[in-house]
Amino acid sequence: VALRQASERLEEFALIRALRGRFSHRDAEVIRGIGDDAAVIATSPKQWWHVTTDMLVEGVHFDLGTASPEAVGYRSAMANLSDLAAMGAVPRYLLTSIAIPRRCTAAHVEQLYGGLMKACRPHGVNLIGGDTSASRGGLFLSLTLIGITRSGQALLRSGARIGDALYVTGTLGDSLAGLQILTRRPSGRVAKPHQRFLIHRHLRPTARVSEGQWLSRARLASAAIDLSDGLSGDVRHLCEESRVGVDIELGAIPVSRACRAYAKASEQDPTQLALSGGEDYELLFTVSAHRQPAVEQQAKKAGYRITRIGVIRPRRSGLRMRSQTGEWHPLPLTSYEHFCE
Amino acid sequence: VALRQASERLEEFALIRALRGRFSHRDAEVIRGIGDDAAVIATSPKQWWHVTTDMLVEGVHFDLGTASPEAVGYRSAMANLSDLAAMGAVPRYLLTSIAIPRRCTAAHVEQLYGGLMKACRPHGVNLIGGDTSASRGGLFLSLTLIGITRSGQALLRSGARIGDALYVTGTLGDSLAGLQILTRRPSGRVAKPHQRFLIHRHLRPTARVSEGQWLSRARLASAAIDLSDGLSGDVRHLCEESRVGVDIELGAIPVSRACRAYAKASEQDPTQLALSGGEDYELLFTVSAHRQPAVEQQAKKAGYRITRIGVIRPRRSGLRMRSQTGEWHPLPLTSYEHFCE
Numbered sequence: 001v002a003l004r005q006a007s008e009r010l011e012e013f014a015l016i017r018a019l020r021g022r023f024s025h026r027d028a029e030v031i032r033g034i035g036d037d038a039a040v041i042a043t044s045p046k047q048w049w050h051v052t053t054d055m056l057v058e059g060v061h062f063d064l065g066t067a068s069p070e071a072v073g074y075r076s077a078m079a080n081l082s083d084l085a086a087m088g089a090v091p092r093y094l095l096t097s098i099a100i101p102r103r104c105t106a107a108h109v110e111q112l113y114g115g116l117m118k119a120c121r122p123h124g125v126n127l128i129g130g131d132t133s134a135s136r137g138g139l140f141l142s143l144t145l146i147g148i149t150r151s152g153q154a155l156l157r158s159g160a161r162i163g164d165a166l167y168v169t170g171t172l173g174d175s176l177a178g179l180q181i182l183t184r185r186p187s188g189r190v191a192k193p194h195q196r197f198l199i200h201r202h203l204r205p206t207a208r209v210s211e212g213q214w215l216s217r218a219r220l221a222s223a224a225i226d227l228s229d230g231l232s233g234d235v236r237h238l239c240e241e242s243r244v245g246v247d248i249e250l251g252a253i254p255v256s257r258a259c260r261a262y263a264k265a266s267e268q269d270p271t272q273l274a275l276s277g278g279e280d281y282e283l284l285f286t287v288s289a290h291r292q293p294a295v296e297q298q299a300k301k302a303g304y305r306i307t308r309i310g311v312i313r314p315r316r317s318g319l320r321m322r323s324q325t326g327e328w329h330p331l332p333l334t335s336y337e338h339f340c341e
Numbered sequence: 342v343a344l345r346q347a348s349e350r351l352e353e354f355a356l357i358r359a360l361r362g363r364f365s366h367r368d369a370e371v372i373r374g375i376g377d378d379a380a381v382i383a384t385s386p387k388q389w390w391h392v393t394t395d396m397l398v399e400g401v402h403f404d405l406g407t408a409s410p411e412a413v414g415y416r417s418a419m420a421n422l423s424d425l426a427a428m429g430a431v432p433r434y435l436l437t438s439i440a441i442p443r444r445c446t447a448a449h450v451e452q453l454y455g456g457l458m459k460a461c462r463p464h465g466v467n468l469i470g471g472d473t474s475a476s477r478g479g480l481f482l483s484l485t486l487i488g489i490t491r492s493g494q495a496l497l498r499s500g501a502r503i504g505d506a507l508y509v510t511g512t513l514g515d516s517l518a519g520l521q522i523l524t525r526r527p528s529g530r531v532a533k534p535h536q537r538f539l540i541h542r543h544l545r546p547t548a549r550v551s552e553g554q555w556l557s558r559a560r561l562a563s564a565a566i567d568l569s570d571g572l573s574g575d576v577r578h579l580c581e582e583s584r585v586g587v588d589i590e591l592g593a594i595p596v597s598r599a600c601r602a603y604a605k606a607s608e609q610d611p612t613q614l615a616l617s618g619g620e621d622y623e624l625l626f627t628v629s630a631h632r633q634p635a636v637e638q639q640a641k642k643a644g645y646r647i648t649r650i651g652v653i654r655p656r657r658s659g660l661r662m663r664s665q666t667g668e669w670h671p672l673p674l675t676s677y678e679h680f681c682e
Contacts, residue, residue: 026467027433027465027467030434030467030469033467033468033469033470034468034469034470034471038470039434039436039469039470041434041469043384043385043388043390044384044385044387044388046385047384047385049384049390051434051436051469051470051485051487052470053436053437053438053470053471053472053483053485054438054472055438055439055440055472055473055474055481055483057440057474057475057476057477057478057481058477058478059477059478060440060474060475060476060477061474092368093371093380093382093392095380095392095394095485096394097394097395097396097438097483098396099396099398099401099481124368126367126368126371126374127374127375128371128374128375128380128382128392129374129375129379129380129392129393129394130375130394131394131395131396131483132396133396133398133401133402134398134401135398135401135478135481136398136399136400136401136478136479137398137399137400137476137477137478137479137481138477138478140396140398140440140476140478140481140483142394142396142438142472142481142483144392144394144436144485146392
């Protein structure tokens with residue numbers, strides 16, 4: 001299953017790359033087009049706009065049998081907020097396109113919007129437009145979220161340089177563990193509070209919006225991406241856009257106590273959950289050597305959990321990871337496709 | 342069928358209004374949120390950005406049995422371009438979200454993009470981003486298009502004033518006539534060139550982008566909307582947003598020779614095709630009394646076909662139309678829902 005998912009995603013990326021090459025006419029004010037977490041446009045000499053769009057499709061990204069419309073709305077908004085967090089942008093404007101199947105009621109649509117706004121309201125996002133349609137298939141939700149930075153201050157995927165340290169925020173793998181608890185047979189051997197924590201991390205992820213702004217405003221990070229496809233896939237995107245390689249220390253990857261307990265009970269490698277688990281919505285970012293002391297000091301002061309997990313290498317050395325026993329392996333080609341069966 | 346479609350659309354509008362009331366937090370720079378053809382944001386003291394999003398759903402807005410992926414892409418882009426035309430904005434940036442069913446091939450997706458870009462390229466639109474997903478239902482396409490005007494120069498739905506004249510560009514009803522020719526039994530009694538003209542108007546509509554910019558730049562029009570739902574429905578939107586009534590002269594509505602010939606052969610009232618036919622993508626706009634001479638003179642010089650079809654009245658007099666025999670009727674509650682059966 002994992003392999004099929006990976007190949008589907010790889011085809012998607014190949015298709016997007018091909019279209020980028022063929023169709024993307026780019027005027028001077030387009031700082032970044034297709035390929036980053038969001039497009040970046042210089043709207044004035046002082047300001048950049050960041051525009052991201054994400055689609056959630058019933059039966060592909062969610063199942064209304066296991067997720068409420070409210071949860072779908074919340075997670076959909078969070079995926080977009082996370083794209084902007086990875087740019088260091090302040091989220092500002094939201095547009096929503098929703099295709100609604102006949103079996104959905106007005107109450108469902110209201111719950112969906114309730115979830116959207118629950119995620120967006122703390123950030124002061126304005127709902128400025130959208131489109132609504134009937135659907136003969138399932139529920140479709142496409143969001144466009146616009147954020148702002150000062151000009152020149154965005155975090156891009158392409159800024160990583162050889163020798164930069166690779167960091168992540170928070171802990172990885174929790175969301176996948178939470179999903180497994182929700183969809184597989186109950187894990188009686190994992191303490192209830194751990195299970196609740198992991199399920200919450202899955203259903204109520206938090207985009208690292210303030211961490212992204214912190215990293216971009218003082219130009220602390222050289223590059224960033226959000227972890228939506230899983231560490232393995234997203235570190236690949238970052239390295240491709242920056243044209244670099246990477247060495248990752250598997251033993252350094254931050255895994256929560258709850259995730260460790262769940263991994264033990266379900267006889268899985270917790271690092272594997274962290275590598276392949278999508279939708280953690282943590283930030284993966286790089287920091288040049290001379291800024292690392294400032295980053296670590298400021299993170300501590302602000303209460304941001306950040307962990308150094310590797311170092312950027314020349315492109316020719318490839319994407320490698322070192323196991324806790326010291327062996328080097330190539331980064332696996334796994335990419336977690338959301339709720340996909 | 343018409344009644345069911347109308348009630349579906351009315352429910353949609355009611356839902357959108359309710360959501361606008363409950364969720365739309367509006368910061369000072371948001372000039373227009375939900376409710377106009379596009380949202381309007383003041384991005385700098387000199388510039389306004391216009392953001393519109395439109396969704397096309399297989400089985401609702403199109404049928405891949407009768408429309409090619411290229412036509413779907415083209416028409417989808419044109420619907421968005423028309424929204425910006427109605428604001429008088431210069432179209433600039435496009436984002437595309439596409440959910441692709443398993444039976445669609447890479448060639449289909451390329452054709453879809455080909456249609457999109459065929460519509461957008463003449464306007465120099467930049468494709469800056471998007472999202473792609475599998476679909477377990479049909480093909481879904483959600484576009485977000487961003488355009489620009491100088492600040493204060495946008496045409497809004499809300500600017501119509503009592504005494505303003507009501508104009509339309511081009512001819513109305515052609516698209517519906519073309520659709521009927523495509524989907525009903527052949528109309529042998531209508532000359533082939535007329536049939537070709539009407540089918541072309543349906544499959545290859547033209548958004549009135551340059552007309553919209555002309556009307557906005559010199560502040561010639563007081564309000565505008567594009568005709569996507571049909572004259573009857575769209576004049577209602579304009580009057581609601583401007584809080585006015587309207588008198589329409591049915592005899593003045595411009596109908597093409599081809600549409601007249603088709604209406605006669607199919608025993609329909611051509612005015613009815615014009616009132617209820619959607620997707621003409623002409624502009625409906627209002628002009629204050631003292632600007633009418635300038636508007637008519639400049640239109641003639643530029644080769645823009647515009648026709649005066651009515652006058653704006655106080656809200657209390659309602660939405661009325663006068664038949665060619667001089668009787669007054671209330672504007673009918675019909676709203677054409679695209680390709681929907």
